[in-house]
Amino acid sequence: MKDIIPEEAFRLIHDAEKAGMKVGVSTVGGSMHENSLALFERFGIKTGQDGLIQYMHWEKRDDFHKVGEIDGENYGCDPTKPIIYRHIGLKEKLLSGEIHFGFIWDPDGDRYNVVTIAPGSVKKRAEESGLEVEFVAGPASALSISSPIRFISSTRLSSWKCWLKAVTFSGTIR
Secondary structure, rough: OOOOHHHHHHHHHHHHHOOOOOEEEEEEOHHHHHHHHHHHHHHOOOEEEOOEEEEEEEOOOHHHHOOEEEEEOOOOOOOOOHHHHOOOOOOHHHHHHHOOEEEEEOOOEEEEEEEEEEEEHHHHHHOOOOOOOEEEEEOOOOEEEOEEOOOOOOHHHHHHHHHHHHHHHHHOHH
């Protein structure tokens, strides 16, 4: 992993953890809970109630927690589909301040999406950077920013850069 992810990224993650950052992670009932748990543990990233990582939909289930069943339609559980990441429960956790950004894996872990919020003033810059932007109504102008990625070996480093870009827009890490 250290060949793929630079040491600086781990330093930023640990600094953010010390500053109180929380990440909502949905594994949609697939294998990524046990796999990611082992990775986070190996790199000293805390999980659970008091940790950086706050899991949702982590229990293995054949119906994938029905995350794709919306208004009587079944859209599957691909986290790169806007209808999935907009209805999985992360937006509410972001807007309430419970988490600073969300990370959604598909059940077998080859696709993921990062979702965060940012001030409305960064909309143009976020879109120019290739991030999907959705306006979120509320007392303060906010954006829901998403960076859907299909995780394959040839894009691992660029995927990591997209992830850091989304986190940077959220204001969590500067």
